Amino acid sequence: MSNEVKTEENPAASEKEWQPKIIAFVCNWCTYAGADLAGTSRIVYEPHVRIIKLPCSGRIDVSFIVKAFEQGADGVIVSGCHPGDCHYTSGNYHARRRFAGFRDLLEFCGFEMRRVIFSWVSAAEGKKWADLVNEAVAKIRELGPFKEYQKLLAEDIRAKEETSSDRITG
Amino acid sequence: MSRIGVFICHCGENIARTVDVAKVAEETAKLPGVVVSVDYKYMCSDPGQNMIKEAIKEHKLDGVVVAACSPQMHEPTFRAAVAEVGMNPYLCEMANIREHCSWVHHDREQATEKAIDLVRVMVEKVKRNHELLPIVVPVTKRALVIGGGIAGIQAALDIASGGHEVVLVERQPSIGGNMARLSETFPTLDCSQCILTPRMVEVDRDPRITLYTYAEVEEVGGFVGNFKVKIRQKAKSVIADLCTGCGDCWNKCPQKRIPSEFEAGLGYRTAIYVPFPQAVPNTPVIDRERCLKFLKDKCGVCEKVCTLNAIDYTMEDEIIEVEVGAIVVATGYDLFSVGKDQPNEKLKGYGEYNYDAYPDVINGMQFERLLSASGPTQGEIRRPSDGKEPKSVVFISCVGSRDPEKGLEYCSKICCMYIAKHAMLYKHKVPDGQPYVFYIDIRAGGKNYEEFVRRAIEEDGVLYIRGRVSRIYKDGEQLVVVGADTLSDSQVQIRADMVVLATGIVPNRDAYELAQKIGIACGSEGFYSEAHPKLRPVETTTAGIYLAGACQAPKDIPDAVAQASAAASKVQLLFSSDELEREPIIASVNEATCVHCRNCIRVCPYSAITDKEIKDKDGNLIKMVAEVNRGLCMGCGVCVAACPSKSIQLAGFNDEQVFAEITALGSG
Numbered sequence: 001m002s003n004e005v006k007t008e009e010n011p012a013a014s015e016k017e018w019q020p021k022i023i024a025f026v027c028n029w030c031t032y033a034g035a036d037l038a039g040t041s042r043i044v045y046e047p048h049v050r051i052i053k054l055p056c057s058g059r060i061d062v063s064f065i066v067k068a069f070e071q072g073a074d075g076v077i078v079s080g081c082h083p084g085d086c087h088y089t090s091g092n093y094h095a096r097r098r099f100a101g102f103r104d105l106l107e108f109c110g111f112e113m114r115r116v117i118f119s120w121v122s123a124a125e126g127k128k129w130a131d132l133v134n135e136a137v138a139k140i141r142e143l144g145p146f147k148e149y150q151k152l153l154a155e156d157i158r159a160k161e162e163t164s165s166d167r168i169t170g
Numbered sequence: 171m172s173r174i175g176v177f178i179c180h181c182g183e184n185i186a187r188t189v190d191v192a193k194v195a196e197e198t199a200k201l202p203g204v205v206v207s208v209d210y211k212y213m214c215s216d217p218g219q220n221m222i223k224e225a226i227k228e229h230k231l232d233g234v235v236v237a238a239c240s241p242q243m244h245e246p247t248f249r250a251a252v253a254e255v256g257m258n259p260y261l262c263e264m265a266n267i268r269e270h271c272s273w274v275h276h277d278r279e280q281a282t283e284k285a286i287d288l289v290r291v292m293v294e295k296v297k298r299n300h301e302l303l304p305i306v307v308p309v310t311k312r313a314l315v316i317g318g319g320i321a322g323i324q325a326a327l328d329i330a331s332g333g334h335e336v337v338l339v340e341r342q343p344s345i346g347g348n349m350a351r352l353s354e355t356f357p358t359l360d361c362s363q364c365i366l367t368p369r370m371v372e373v374d375r376d377p378r379i380t381l382y383t384y385a386e387v388e389e390v391g392g393f394v395g396n397f398k399v400k401i402r403q404k405a406k407s408v409i410a411d412l413c414t415g416c417g418d419c420w421n422k423c424p425q426k427r428i429p430s431e432f433e434a435g436l437g438y439r440t441a442i443y444v445p446f447p448q449a450v451p452n453t454p455v456i457d458r459e460r461c462l463k464f465l466k467d468k469c470g471v472c473e474k475v476c477t478l479n480a481i482d483y484t485m486e487d488e489i490i491e492v493e494v495g496a497i498v499v500a501t502g503y504d505l506f507s508v509g510k511d512q513p514n515e516k517l518k519g520y521g522e523y524n525y526d527a528y529p530d531v532i533n534g535m536q537f538e539r540l541l542s543a544s545g546p547t548q549g550e551i552r553r554p555s556d557g558k559e560p561k562s563v564v565f566i567s568c569v570g571s572r573d574p575e576k577g578l579e580y581c582s583k584i585c586c587m588y589i590a591k592h593a594m595l596y597k598h599k600v601p602d603g604q605p606y607v608f609y610i611d612i613r614a615g616g617k618n619y620e621e622f623v624r625r626a627i628e629e630d631g632v633l634y635i636r637g638r639v640s641r642i643y644k645d646g647e648q649l650v651v652v653g654a655d656t657l658s659d660s661q662v663q664i665r666a667d668m669v670v671l672a673t674g675i676v677p678n679r680d681a682y683e684l685a686q687k688i689g690i691a692c693g694s695e696g697f698y699s700e701a702h703p704k705l706r707p708v709e710t711t712t713a714g715i716y717l718a719g720a721c722q723a724p725k726d727i728p729d730a731v732a733q734a735s736a737a738a739s740k741v742q743l744l745f746s747s748d749e750l751e752r753e754p755i756i757a758s759v760n761e762a763t764c765v766h767c768r769n770c771i772r773v774c775p776y777s778a779i780t781d782k783e784i785k786d787k788d789g790n791l792i793k794m795v796a797e798v799n800r801g802l803c804m805g806c807g808v809c810v811a812a813c814p815s816k817s818i819q820l821a822g823f824n825d826e827q828v829f830a831e832i833t834a835l836g837s838g
């Protein structure tokens with residue numbers, strides 16, 4: 001859908017130094033407001049993060065993280081209200097438990113969990129948000145671009161081709 | 171094909187300084203589905219809003235993205251604007267390119283690139299937005315006020331005067347709060363009790379106000395207009411309906427040496443007590459941790475002397491449930507502790523100020539009680555150590571305040587004024603005494619405040635020394651205060667008979683716990699956060715919950731009263747209609763694909779999802795599914811992430827929308 005724009009930019013982009021691409025899934029009440037506070041406090045931080053707002057960290061589906069990597073993200077931030085502070089009383093506990101449960105599975109599937117950064121940021125923690133972004137960017141810079149997904153995809157395509165050719169011969 | 175309009179705000183220079191808004195407009199105009207993309211100096215201004223409205227009509231737009239400040243700031247503004255020309259407000263979204271972009275990045279190129287991305291995300295989302303209609307819910311026209319200090323009292327009286335019922339909950343046995351403990355108030359020097367107690371009596375008399383003292387809020391559920399509150403009425407051990415407050419019980423109670431909280435530890439109370447003589451209600455309570463009947467099953471004197479049989483040792487805590495439409499939180503402040511209960515080990519006693527070690531080093535509230543005509547010394551200034559009249563008193567400002575190394579980062583606001591008042595009142599009571607004030611600077615911003623401080627210095631001869639105190643030590647019966655005078659650049663030593671520390675103020679010690687119970691936010695210092703520091707100072711981000719008084723920030727009495735009246739007027743505004751509209755961001759079930767696994771029912775924090783039977787026309791059960799109660803759903807979306815068959819979706823945040831947002835950031 002945005003291919004036109006991207007292809008125009010791509011030649012120039014490839015000449016430029018690689019910059020990490022991080023997608024942040026944040027809740028509306030704490031982390032989004034914390035990021036707003038970083039803004040009103042004019043705390044300067046790394047520009048490589050794009051926020052996607054959800055009502056609650058409990059709304060964050062594990063498939064969002066997978067989708068983010070599929071779309072070329074090098075890192076993902078997941079952030080919501082501190083334990084006990086959830087605007088919806090317990091959504092963040094659901095989020096915490098969900099990611100604890102899926103962590104190993106994602107790792108097993110080839111998603112480096114080092115690239116997924118979890119942190120609680122309250123509406124009062126503008127500085128913490130800025131620090132979190134800076135740390136995430138530094139970490140992802142160190143790890144380099146996430147290419148594994150494309151490799152996985154290539155393997156998957158090859159496997160499919162093999163099975164389909166098997167069928168033809170069979 | 172969608173017809174989206176993108177409107178990019180310069181916010182004066184705020185966005186345009188770091189983001190190339192013209193480039194954002196140019197690039198986003200190329201996005202599929204975008205038919206118009208323009209930038210303007212102030213989108214939120216009247217011409218800016220008109221520009222959006224005209225574009226909707228001219229280009230027949232079916233979606234609008236405003237790239238400007240945080241949606242917390244102006245989403246309602248722009249949604250209202252698009253609604254004026256007939257567009258459903260939920261087809262308007264905001265891309266936050268100010269707080270999340272221009273204000274936090276310096277690199278113009280990268281900030282512009284990010285702004286384009288943020289707009290692209292919202293364009294892809296808004297393409298998938300649906301028209302939503304607000305949910306109409308009834309309003310319970312009864313308010314809960316938490317905290318019976320001056321702010322809570324003012325809010326309760328104002329709401330009641332508007333003709334609505336109020337439930338006022340106070341933790342202490344009496345309402346009155348900290349103001350009831352003050353001697354006289356700056357800058358008018360009128361007696362605190364004289365202006366407060368009539369208001370306390372009004373609260374007691376008003377038939378629309380239900381007062382629960384010695385009670386705490388246990389649980390708050392529900393939402394704006396429809397809160398369900400559980401209040402724990404702690405056992406007073408005295409039957410209020412029978413008691414007349416005659417005082418026989420507390421006069422006869424043998425436990426006479428319990429340090430009184432009301433007197434800041436300078437006076438004593440009994441185990442059965444009212445905190446102060448003008449208490450409202452005038453019903454005593456038994457402190458079960460100090461009463462011999464409860465500790466050792468002995469005594470029972472109060473029961474014997476009570477001719478009205480009002481004493482009931484078997485009384486138990488009671489849970490009272492009330493339904494309210496609005497909540498005013500007015501839990502006030504505590505003093506910054508420099509004593510044994512200071513959690514930070516380094517600040518116990520406040521280092522070389524030797525609070526607690528020297529009885530004649532006291533805090534501001536203790537001095538307040540010494541000044542009070544109803545205090546432990548009946549208003550005579552006496553040293554706690556030997557009861558002598560101090561002839562030289564040193565007041566030290568900013569104890570705990572304005573120095574994160576030594577306590578708090580912020581200014582406690584009221585101390586400069588109360589210290590001037592203390593020094594002045596001391597001088598009035600001990601004309602041959604000399605008050606000294608050590609200060610960092612004098613913050614006397616307020617009507618007649620600066621004049622008041624000048625009066626203390628010029629008319630009452632209070633000696634102000636600009637500098638901080640490094641040490642207080644004992645020399646004989648006196649205290650030697652060692653400090654700096656930064657105006658004459660010299661060290662000073664003052665021999666004092668008494669030292670008063672103007673300790674800063676902190677949120678009520680249980681403020682955080684209460685915030686968690688009722689679902690509001692605390693700032694980094696623990697004070698409750700208002701929805702907007704300038705434009706919504708008495709609201710919280712939770713609809714229907716308002717703030718009054720020092721629970722929001724350090725405040726003096728006029729400010730606390732003003733804020734309480736403001737909160738009360740917000741409550742009356744809410745109560746002015748029988749129904750209110752609620753955001754339609756709620757979940758709904760696709761009954762065709764729901765397999766009734768009940769995951770959503772288990773995870774829903776509001777018990778808003780229930781089982782539903784689907785029957786054929788003969789009444790035979792076809793299948794079971796989940797069903798969302800539209801009134802109860804708060805729209806957190808926990809159920810959506812928990813649904814294995816993706817049969818439950820949250821309006822405004824459905825999977826299709828979120829995936830489109832992620833894909834918009836993709837490299838294609």
